[in-house]
Amino acid sequence: MRKLLYLTFSMALIATLTTYAMWAADRPVGHYLSDLRINLAIDQGTPADRGNLLGIQPELFPTDYQSPERLHRKLAAYLQKARDQGLLNDKTIVVLPEHVGTWLMVSGEKDELYQAATIKEAMNWLAASNPLKFVRALISAEDGNRLDDAHLRMKAKAMAKDYQALFGGLAKEFHVTLVAGSIVLPEPSIIDGRLKIGRGALYNSSVVFNREGLPIGQPQRQMYPVFAGPDGIKANTEHSVNVVDTPAGRLGVLIGRDSWYPDNYRKLDDQSVQLVVVPAFVTGRGAWEQPWRGFRGSSTPDSVSLKSGELSEGQAWQRLTVTTRTPANQAIAGMSVFMRGQFWDQGSAGQSFLNSNGQQFSDGNARGARLLNLWL
Numbered sequence: 001m002r003k004l005l006y007l008t009f010s011m012a013l014i015a016t017l018t019t020y021a022m023w024a025a026d027r028p029v030g031h032y033l034s035d036l037r038i039n040l041a042i043d044q045g046t047p048a049d050r051g052n053l054l055g056i057q058p059e060l061f062p063t064d065y066q067s068p069e070r071l072h073r074k075l076a077a078y079l080q081k082a083r084d085q086g087l088l089n090d091k092t093i094v095v096l097p098e099h100v101g102t103w104l105m106v107s108g109e110k111d112e113l114y115q116a117a118t119i120k121e122a123m124n125w126l127a128a129s130n131p132l133k134f135v136r137a138l139i140s141a142e143d144g145n146r147l148d149d150a151h152l153r154m155k156a157k158a159m160a161k162d163y164q165a166l167f168g169g170l171a172k173e174f175h176v177t178l179v180a181g182s183i184v185l186p187e188p189s190i191i192d193g194r195l196k197i198g199r200g201a202l203y204n205s206s207v208v209f210n211r212e213g214l215p216i217g218q219p220q221r222q223m224y225p226v227f228a229g230p231d232g233i234k235a236n237t238e239h240s241v242n243v244v245d246t247p248a249g250r251l252g253v254l255i256g257r258d259s260w261y262p263d264n265y266r267k268l269d270d271q272s273v274q275l276v277v278v279p280a281f282v283t284g285r286g287a288w289e290q291p292w293r294g295f296r297g298s299s300t301p302d303s304v305s306l307k308s309g310e311l312s313e314g315q316a317w318q319r320l321t322v323t324t325r326t327p328a329n330q331a332i333a334g335m336s337v338f339m340r341g342q343f344w345d346q347g348s349a350g351q352s353f354l355n356s357n358g359q360q361f362s363d364g365n366a367r368g369a370r371l372l373n374l375w376l
Helices: 002-025 068-084 102-106 119-128 131-140 146-153 156-174 256-260 262-270 313-320
Strands: 039-044 052-057 092-095 177-179 183-186 189-191 194-196 202-209 215-221 243-246 249-253 275-280 333-338 340-343 346-349 353-356 359-362 370-375
Touching: 039 353, 039 359, 052 068, 052 275, 052 333, 068 156, 068 370, 092 275, 102 119, 102 146, 102 156, 102 183, 119 131, 119 146, 131 146, 146 202, 156 177, 156 183, 156 194, 156 202, 177 249, 189 215, 202 249, 215 243, 256 275, 333 370, 353 370
Parallel strands: 039 370, 052 092, 092 177, 249 275, 275 333
Antiparallel strands: 052 370, 177 202, 183 202, 189 194, 202 215, 243 249, 333 353, 340 346, 353 359
16 A cells, blocks of 8 residues: 555656646747837937937836847837937947846746736746756855845856847947946856856946947946845946947946946046946836935945935936036036836836036936937
8 A cells, every 4th residue: 555655646746747847848939019119209419420329218028028039129129210210320329228138037938927916926937937047046146135146147148148149239230339238147257259157246237239249348347236235236346447449439338326426437537438328227116206315335425415315316316427517527428328117016217318518408207118319
């Protein structure tokens, strides 16, 4: 009798594991319908032969990341609209928002993940459908919130490959210099023209691709990430600011809150930067109008008198991001581009804006995907 029970249990266990393995391996592609429309919100300046900064404020959702091909389709549609309106040339610098590459972590997953009600539920599906990758990532996760670390780390190699293929491909396809927002990867670096990952901490980083689709210089690692510390993404403690040469001029990239710190602009001035772009992301629907919560986790710079709660989140971003405001910064033009859309129960805020000749231009509180253009 005992042998019969053991045999029955073993067969049931094998059947269960076999069914789970088949389920985890299955990656059906569900129905996809996405809004490819985008409006030109700001067109500042006069066309000349000096090029332009073109910001793309996309409206993205989890299903846009079901495959790199789907995300390409949407972003290519935005760029084609810009081309149709005469906004692309050999000196154009296209700017995408912060974390536009990070969500590649959910590419190629099961329908249940995209249909989840909350981001926590979606991450549970991510782990459940990639058990071996998740366990390996959990073992190598850094101290702190090991689950979040593992979710970001488990598909990092594929994410780096897809990020370069997608955004480098767009740069080559439309023959533009492209600031590819940002992506969270472990110890990212460019080796022999390829974006590679390491085994260390996670960094929120941005890569610039030239008109041939090749990366320029090394990834810019964020210095003041929102979730820095033992429970999140590691800060670039060297506080290094990379500068790249483009057909439109010397370019500096400040990721998100890095644009709040006056010392970063001084570093860019020391390297004769002419153009400053800021890929950014603000979490929470309506957060743009809520009171600003200060520098959160890092000390307030001595030269900044703004206090928490004095202004709204949006007003603080526009006040602190001081591109082209002398004497704070000597660049001739700057642009801040925000991610918009809805990722499960996590909404987004942020209204993109640009700076030129000491003036700031924004699109108010408009909804939907937006183009912002600044002729240099």
